[in-house]
Amino acid sequence: MRYEIRLSGSGGQGLVLAGIILAEAAGIHDARFVAQTQSYGTEARGGKSRSDVVISDEEIDFPHAESLDCLVAMNQDAFDGYYRELKKGGVLVVDSTLVEQTVAPHALEFPFTELAREKVGREITSTIMALGALSVITGKVSMAGLTRAVKGRAPGGTGKINLKALKMGAKIASELLKDR
Amino acid sequence: MRYEIRLSGSGGQGLVLAGIILAEAAGIHDARFVAQTQSYGTEARGGKSRSDVVISDEEIDFPHAESLDCLVAMNQDAFDGYYRELKKGGVLVVDSTLVEQTVAPHALEFPFTELAREKVGREITSTIMALGALSVITGKVSMAGLTRAVKGRAPGGTGKINLKALKMGAKIASELLKDR
Numbered sequence: 077m078r079y080e081i082r083l084s085g086s087g088g089q090g091l092v093l094a095g096i097i098l099a100e101a102a103g104i105h106d107a108r109f110v111a112q113t114q115s116y117g118t119e120a121r122g123g124k125s126r127s128d129v130v131i132s133d134e135e136i137d138f139p140h141a142e143s144l145d146c147l148v149a150m151n152q153d154a155f156d157g158y159y160r161e162l163k164k165g166g167v168l169v170v171d172s173t174l175v176e177q178t179v180a181p182h183a184l185e186f187p188f189t190e191l192a193r194e195k196v197g198r199e200i201t202s203t204i205m206a207l208g209a210l211s212v213i214t215g216k217v218s219m220a221g222l223t224r225a226v227k228g229r230a231p232g233g234t235g236k237i238n239l240k241a242l243k244m245g246a247k248i249a250s251e252l253l254k255d256r
Numbered sequence: 257m258r259y260e261i262r263l264s265g266s267g268g269q270g271l272v273l274a275g276i277i278l279a280e281a282a283g284i285h286d287a288r289f290v291a292q293t294q295s296y297g298t299e300a301r302g303g304k305s306r307s308d309v310v311i312s313d314e315e316i317d318f319p320h321a322e323s324l325d326c327l328v329a330m331n332q333d334a335f336d337g338y339y340r341e342l343k344k345g346g347v348l349v350v351d352s353t354l355v356e357q358t359v360a361p362h363a364l365e366f367p368f369t370e371l372a373r374e375k376v377g378r379e380i381t382s383t384i385m386a387l388g389a390l391s392v393i394t395g396k397v398s399m400a401g402l403t404r405a406v407k408g409r410a411p412g413g414t415g416k417i418n419l420k421a422l423k424m425g426a427k428i429a430s431e432l433l434k435d436r
Contacts, residue, residue, distance in 0.1 A: 092276055096294075103296020113319050114276075116283020116290040139293050140319055232412040 077133045079216050080141040083203065084126040084158050085150025085171070094203040095127025097225045098210070098217060102131045105221030111139030124153040131216050146214055148206050149175055150188065167214055169206060184213065186248055192241055198234070201241035208245025212253065219246055257313045259396050260321040263383065264306040264338050265330025265351070274383040275307025277405045278390070278397060282311045285401030291319030304333040311396050326394055328386050329355055330368065347394060349386060364393065366428055372421055378414075381421035388425025392433065399426055 081098065083091050095112050103110030114127045128141040146167040149155035151174040159180070162168055168180055173189035186209055192202035204226065211219050222242055230238040261278065263271050275292050283290030294307045308321035326347040329335035331354040339360070342348055348360055353369035366389055372382035384406065391399050402422055410418040 096272055096276075099294070099296055110296040111293060112296070113291060113293045114279070115316065115319070116279055116292070136295065138320065139295065 077131075078136075079131045079145045079214070080143065081129045081131070081146045081148070081210070081214070081216070082126055082141055082144050082158060082161070083129070083148045083150070083206070084124060084154035085148075085174075085203065086153070087125045088200075089125075089150050090200050090203045091125050091127040091150070093229065094207060095129055097204070097222065097229050098129045098207055100229065101207075101221035101225040102129070102217045105224045106218050108132065109134060109136050111136045113139055113141070124151070124157045126154070126158065146210065146216075148210065150203060150206065152176060169209060169213065171202060171206070173202075184209075184249075184252060186245075186252070188245070191244060191248070195244060196237055196241045198237050198241075201238055204230075204238045205241040205245035208242040208247075209249035210245075212246050212249035257311075258316075259311045259325045259394070260323065261309045261311070261326045261328070261390070261394070261396070262306055262321055262324050262338060262341070263309070263328045263330070263386070264304060264334035265328075265354075265383065266333070267305045268380075269305075269330050270380050270383050271305050271307040271330070273409065274387060275309055277384070277402065277409050278309045278387055280409065281387075281401035281405040282309070282397045285404045286398050288312065289314060289316050291316045293319055293321070304331070304337045306334070306338065326390065326396075328390065330383060330386065332356060349389060349393065351382060351386070353382075364389075364429075364432060366425075366432070368425070371424060371428070375424060376417055376421045378417050378421075381414075381418055384410075384418045385421040385425035388422040388427075389429035390425075392426050392429035 099110045099112035102108045109132045111130045143163045147162045148169045150171045155175045168183045171188040172185040173187045188202040188205045193199045279290045279292035282288045289312045291310045323343045327342045328349045330351045335355045348363045351368040352365040353367045368382040368385045373379045
């Protein structure tokens, strides 16, 4: 089992931290092999940024995500730029607050940013909310692992709201899947 | 120019955060292309952990560090485990507080952990101190970039002590190089 996840969006959406939380949850708490990569450069200076996490049952020789099993697109530029790297049958999760055109009938759409702003009170928690949804949808990382990783990494006093966002992500994903 | 740096040590030494600070300094502030990778799994559960940063003037197709230009070893297990991956003529920086046997005459030794504990007041700042030394020794990342990245990433109220550690690292490296 090798599973490639890309978290993508704009630079200010906390993707690096979210990637590390996902990697620590799967690698340290769930005891899988994990490689986590991010790139800085022209991409980060443009409208899109990404953080890749590869999860495996075996040691990972090649940490580069090449054929995505799951793409999380938190804005339109990220969707447009990375959609083609999602493999056939891959899981596509989009933030419907910021991604308006998906041209993908199988996209799982959640208003992460709107919910983070209005229900959690901090827009920056949207990407952590996406991790909660990811846990339920893909089954590749546990909510227990994510909870522990958020507690360990959320800066200063932001642990509580990030945990609220994480749980909300799992809840809205469960509801969406139930209706299908 | 492609330059591969590995920061290595034990899990509790803040290597993931240090890798991100180095990558953001070089990628965002110094405007180079940067890929940053860390692995979780058996290594992280053992005595050694690592965070790799590849800096380049061109886009990076392969983010995996294979032939290290610079190895920073913050403990003995990391030194023993990764020394062979340093290329011939590569720069070796070791924390002499925790690495007792280097078998490498060209090692640049600094008591990062001791200085972090006794002069800065927080042992966890040792790895940030190593980044300051790295800037002076390799010239591949600027102190201005590192300073901005530390300010942006150091959690809560730890910015000030981390900046102190960063500057101390640059200072001790300058002194060592001057004597050579």
